Amino acid sequence: MNMSVNASATQPKSSSVSFPSASTMDVLFTQAEIADRVKAIGDEISADYAGQSIVLIGVLKGAAIFLSDLARAIQVNNTFDFVSVSSYGRARVSSGAVKLIKDIDNPIEGKHVILVEDILDTGLTLSYLRGLMLQHKPASLKIATCLDKPERRLVPIEADYVAFKIPNRFVIGYGMDYAENYRNLPDIRLFPEELAGH
Numbered sequence: 001m002n003m004s005v006n007a008s009a010t011q012p013k014s015s016s017v018s019f020p021s022a023s024t025m026d027v028l029f030t031q032a033e034i035a036d037r038v039k040a041i042g043d044e045i046s047a048d049y050a051g052q053s054i055v056l057i058g059v060l061k062g063a064a065i066f067l068s069d070l071a072r073a074i075q076v077n078n079t080f081d082f083v084s085v086s087s088y089g090r091a092r093v094s095s096g097a098v099k100l101i102k103d104i105d106n107p108i109e110g111k112h113v114i115l116v117e118d119i120l121d122t123g124l125t126l127s128y129l130r131g132l133m134l135q136h137k138p139a140s141l142k143i144a145t146c147l148d149k150p151e152r153r154l155v156p157i158e159a160d161y162v163a164f165k166i167p168n169r170f171v172i173g174y175g176m177d178y179a180e181n182y183r184n185l186p187d188i189r190l191f192p193e194e195l196a197g198h
């Protein structure tokens with residue numbers, strides 16, 4: 001998610017602050033564990049949509065890496081598109097208002113759509129996007145998320161495909177960031193509690 005209005009909340013306090021090295025952070029899921037779960041979800045989706053085509057819609061930027069792996073793990077024909085949203089303040093602590101900054105490029109009316117997200121946390125982002133996508137009248141709409149933090153839900157929404165359920169901890173890597181850093185890590189790590197402000 002992009003944090004447009006209250007971006008300072010996720011920025012370092014001053015330019016002299018450096019980000020801790022990922023090597024100091026505990027690994028929650030290794031690259032191999034992630035690959036196994038992505039393959040399992042890919043197989044499940046391929047079975048569920050056998051003989052059909054799917055449109056995967058990724059939520060920028062966090063879901064980009066999960067989507068690119070998932071798209072290749074799905075054996076049925078699939079295309080992909082991306083949306084981008086901003087929240088007013090950090091979704092974790094804000095009133096939860098979400099705004100679309102980039103819409104889908106291609107029509108999805110009558111198509112089988114899967115929204116692909118990095119983390120289902122409070123649920124505010126995906127419930128907003130689900131409502132928006134349903135207005136386009138897809139044939140079906142499901143949700144795939146790499147991580148699910150069920151403890152933090154503020155609105156009732158569940159994903160159809162979940163790679164891992166996790167407790168209420170701030171994580172980085174495999175597309176997920178802290179102030180735009182660490183997205184490129186191949187594994188998923190626990191970000192230090194004292195810095196996360198979580």
Ligand code: IMP
Binds near residue numbers: 091120126171172176
């Ligand atoms: P929510 O479900 O609307 O609360 O928002 C989910 C979004 O919050 C995710 O797509 C991430 O951008 C962000 N987010 C929530 N928890 C974490 C985390 O532990 N690490 C990185 N980003 C997170």
